[in-house]
Structures are given as C-alpha cells and as structure tokens.
Amino acid sequence: MGSQWGRDRFYRQARTEGYRSRAAYKLLDIQKRFQVIRDDDNVIDLGCAPGSWLQVLRELTDGQVIGVDLNPVPSIEGVVTLTGDFTTEYMHEKIRSLIGVANVIVCDAAPKLSGNKSYDQARAVGLSEEACDFALDFLKPGGNFVVKTFQGDMFHLILDKMRENFFGVKVYRSKAARKGSTEVYIIGKKFKGHRNDSEG
Template sequence: MGSQWGADRFYKKAVSEGYRSRAAYKLRDIQNRFNIIRSDDNIIDLGAAPGSWMQVLRELTAGKIIGIDLNPIASIEGTQAITGDFTTDAVQQKITSMVHEVNVVVCDASPKLSGQKSYDQARAVALSEEALLFAIKVLKPGGNFVVKSFQGEMFNELLELARENFYSVRVYRSRAARRGSSEAYIIAKNFKGITNVA
C-alpha cells in the first residue's frame, strides 16, 4: 500500500503542476541536492519521453536542451527532440550538428521490463552503460552526468567505469522513487575529459 500511496502522491502533484510524469520530482530532488545543472548549460536528455525531465531542465537552464528517445516526444517550448537510438552514429552526428558544446547528459531511461528481476536488472545496467559511454563521447571536460540504474550484480562495474571518467561519483536514491524499488541514480560530476574506456 505504501508504494501505491507514493505513486499517487507524486502523480497527483505532477498533474497539478503540469509535468508529464512523476519523474520530474526525481530530477528536482537530484538538482537540489547535487546542483548538477548551471543556468547556461547545454543538456542532452537520453530516453527523454514523455518529456518531464525536459520540462524541468527548461526551468533550470537557458542553454540548449535536446531530448532523444525511440518514441516521439510531444513538443516542449524551447527544446529540441530527436526520435532515434542515441547509440547510433547517425543520431550522435545529428547531435554534434545541433550543439557545439555539451555540459550535462542526463538519462532516466528504463528498458521494457519482463518481470524477471535479474534479467531486467542486467538490461537496465547495460542501458545505463550505453548512456555513460555516450556521455564520455560528447561531454566537455568538467561536465556532469546523471543516470538511473538498478542495483544488482553488474551495478558495481558501471560505478567503477563512472569513477574512472569523473572526479566525483555518488549513488543516490531519490525520495520520489517508489518504495521497494532498487532504482538508484549515479551522480557523476566534473568529467575528466580523458576517455578511460577499456
């Protein structure tokens, strides 16, 4: 019951405040605690649909905001959206043509869940790793990265890769997460600017 109550509370708040999903409050919570976004940052949001993080980002920065998702993202004023796979060369080249400098990459994406816990966790961590590899490619030195993942067998490997490439790495569970969830965010700040990928 507690989990459902939490979902209802944040869902109702999102509706009343005009956000597309309750996930908006996870990003607000992360920003309040870690100050990952500055007022002029250019930001890429991976797995951005339906767009609630893009809505929050638009409130936090005057820089460019580009959202990428396999599904179309309904228009949000002052942002740009790409429908496609962020791991492909075509999408990455398109981003390069749209923004000359990327200060922050965020990713709240999740794979479609099968209900098999270990399998779903492995797929979620693999997706998070793809997001991290993308961030390493596009971020300027000193940039920040936030990614959702799920704590399981492969989580520590993902964390270690983040630590190799950023000076400050923390793991954080948002207060807006559903109770009982193994969801956690990796908050990686101050990109070293040297590609440390095995």
C-alpha cells in the same frame, strides 16, 4: 492500477503542476541536492519520453536542451527533441550538428521489464553503460552526468566506470522513487576529459 497511481502524492503533484510524469520530482530532488545543472548549461536528455525531465531542464537552464528517445515526444517550447536510438552513429552526427558538446547529460531511461529480475537488471545496467559511453563522447571536461540504474549483482560495473571518468561520484536514491524499487541514480561530477581512442 489507477487507484495505486492516484494514491501517489508525486503523481498527483505532477498533474497539478503540469509535469508530464512524477519523474520530474526525481530530477528536481537531484538538482536540489547536487546542483548538477547551472543556469547557462547546454543539456542532453537521453531516453527523454514522455518529457517531464525536459520540462524541468527548460526551467533550470537558459542553455540549449536536447532530448532523444526511441518514441516521439510531444513538443516542448524551447526544446529540441529527436526520435531515434542515441547509440547509433547517425544520431551522434545529428546531435553534434545541433549542440557539439554538452555541459550536462542526463538519462532516466529504463528498458521494458520482462519480470525476470536478473535479466531485467542486466539490461538496465547495459543501458546505463551505453548512456555513460555517450556521455564520455559528448561531455565537456568538467561536465556532469546523471544516470538511472538499478542495484544488483552488476551494479558495480557502471559504478566503476563512472569512478574512472569523473572526479566526484555519488549514488543517490531519490525521495520520489517508488517504495520497493531498487532504482538509484549515479551522479558523476567534473568529467575528467574525453577518453583516448585506444579505449575504443
């Protein structure tokens, strides 16, 4: 496995430039193409371990940057990291006390893979939908949301949800994605506004 990672130019580049993982270049690629983050935005990163997206976010904005993950994340200067489940009411209250609402929410999280393609894809889409629900509660109107998901039979569920809640929605495969991966990012721009309580 080591030789495989060693041949990956993004892996080598991350090591050279000090990023914690090659995933940093996915966010840099998305930002270059879609300009989702402005230099004064407050940003929440869901599923932030090991922290490479937090490193990029800290470079892109002077606003507040908060990362949440089930696993502890080594500290990054100028970034607040929280350990826990972003779907819980406890974590929601914790985040609200720190940031209130955010201009941008990003999520590069993925479930641990079992090897069962349909099961893994269902879990991945479910995680993406949970991240979207979080964004609908924490984004300012006009805010932006970036979420990783995987193409397959259930892909339309998260895509439809995004189209209901953002004025602009694009599906993008990063140039930094590994060959053969079905991984894509959905970019939602200009959040329409907080959902009604009647929607749940």
